[in-house]
């Protein structure tokens with residue numbers, strides 16, 4: 001049995017993806033799920049949200065193997081194999097595998113083995129490299145009996161992200177209400193379908209090859225990449241822009257999501273975007289709670305009066321808790337993970 005992987009993906013940056021994953025992983029853990037959260041974005045913003053600089057410095061510059069995703073997989077770029085991950089224990093149910101800016105150098109390794117994985121022989125090594133993220137994440141999940149693995153990646157369609165998506169069971173797409181987000185959404189669906197198809201060919205090629213029987217314990221991800229829905233982020237909207245502009249873009253989402261991601265020509269669309277069943281939530285602009293939470297290195301819904309969350313802030317904290325609880329329950333239901 002493998003642990004399901006949930007990846008948040010789009011190819012437009014700055015839409016609040018990392019903040020969402022940060023908050024949702026805390027919320028799932030608070031609701032009793034055991035969570036491994038992996039930072040596979042070479043920008044490592046999620047790592048910076050969870051750990052302080054001194055800690056990150058010691059992980060990146062210390063000599064302990066396996067303390068970041070990059071350290072776990074980097075021996076594969078030479079003649080070595082995967083190193084067992086050393087997780088950071090964040091809270092009772094929450095573990096993290098930190099990111100690393102050095103990870104971008106693995107992009108070339110992944111690109112060069114991609115064609116080799118479709119060859120007639122010597123397939124084990126390329127298949128192991130292409131699925132390295134999945135292998136590491138499964139080792140991590142086994143160590144702590146995780147129920148779910150959450151993954152953050154950068155906003156692009158490169159080889160690192162292809163490997164992560166191959167490792168992914170469920171995809172959530174965070175969107176801003178602007179031209180760039182919608183244009184990104186148009187590319188997303190076809191890219192996911194293409195990666196899924198190409199990975200299926202590799203799985204078939206592997207299963208048909210005699211080499212397969214020599215590695216009976218070698219498990220591979222199935223590349224399911226099922227989209228569970230999208231999230232609409234209000235905070236990216238410029239406050240000086242009229243509400244009409246936000247509305248104009250947001251109302252286009254339901255149709256583009258169906259065409260691009262679900263690959264159907266919709267014969268009926270929801271009257272208003274807010275009623276779209278594929279919209280998992282609209283994430284509000286949390287204003288000054290965001291820097292307050294960053295300063296105290298905790299999710300906004302855990303801020304207390306001692307952190308400065310008093311008066312109207314205290315109400316906003318309570319609302320945020322309810323909103324994230326609702327979103328976590330919604331996602332849990334859609335991926336068949338009872339809370």
Ligand SMILES: Nc1ncnc2c1ncn2[C@@H]1O[C@H](COP(=O)(O)OP(=O)(O)O)[C@@H](O)[C@H]1O
Pocket residue numbers: 012013014015016017018019020045235283284285286287290
């Ligand atoms: N709901 C929100 N309300 C206000 N600001 C937010 C919200 N979510 C994210 N931000 C801010 O927006 C910026 C981009 O968010 P981030 O999560 O890093 O996006 P991404 O991972 O998509 O690049 C950050 O400065 C973050 O603090």
Ligand SMILES: [Mg+2]
Pocket residue numbers: 014017018019041045153154
């Ligand atoms: Mg990010």
